[in-house]
Amino acid sequence: MVAHDVRRVEPPLRLTRRGRAAVLVLLALMASLASAVLFTTASRADDQPAGALPTITVHEGDTLWDIAARVQPGRNGRDAVADLRRINHLTDSSLTPGQTLILPRT
Known part of the structure; x- marks a missing residue:
């Protein structure tokens, strides 16, 4: 079988x-x-890289216009000042010597 x-x-x-x-x-x-x-x-993908933001210390006689012209030369002054005010939550253009301002990344 x-x-x-x-x-x-x-x-x-x-x-x-x-x-x-x-x-x-x-x-x-x-x-x-x-x-x-x-x-x-x-x-x-378009986010800014993490890390410390650039800053500047305000000196006697500095204005937002002066600082904007120094850190973003060639840019429209009104736009640069508006960015500085927005980033630093400033309600007006008055600055105090020794104040630290955050600068926009370029």
């Missing part, structure tokens, strides 16, 4: 309607996560 090796063949995997819906939801979540990562990375 010869023994035969009988292998049982399993039917192919079949997904139910609920299983297919679960797979589609999982794929949609993965695509959303990938998009979020890509958009976050792209939006940070």
Whole structure:
């Protein structure tokens, strides 16, 4: 008598309607996560590098216009002064000797 090796063949995997819906939801979540990562990375590409911001100490007789002209020569003076005021949260143009101002990165 010869023994035969009988292998049982399993039917192919079949997904139910609920299983297919679960797979589609999982794929949609993965695509959303990938998009979020890509958009976050792209939006940070233009961020300034971390580290200490450049500063300047105000001397007797300095004005915002003088400082703006020194640190950003060739730039429109009004824009440079506006940047200095915005960055340093200044409500007016008065300065005090010894005051430290944060400078815009160039």
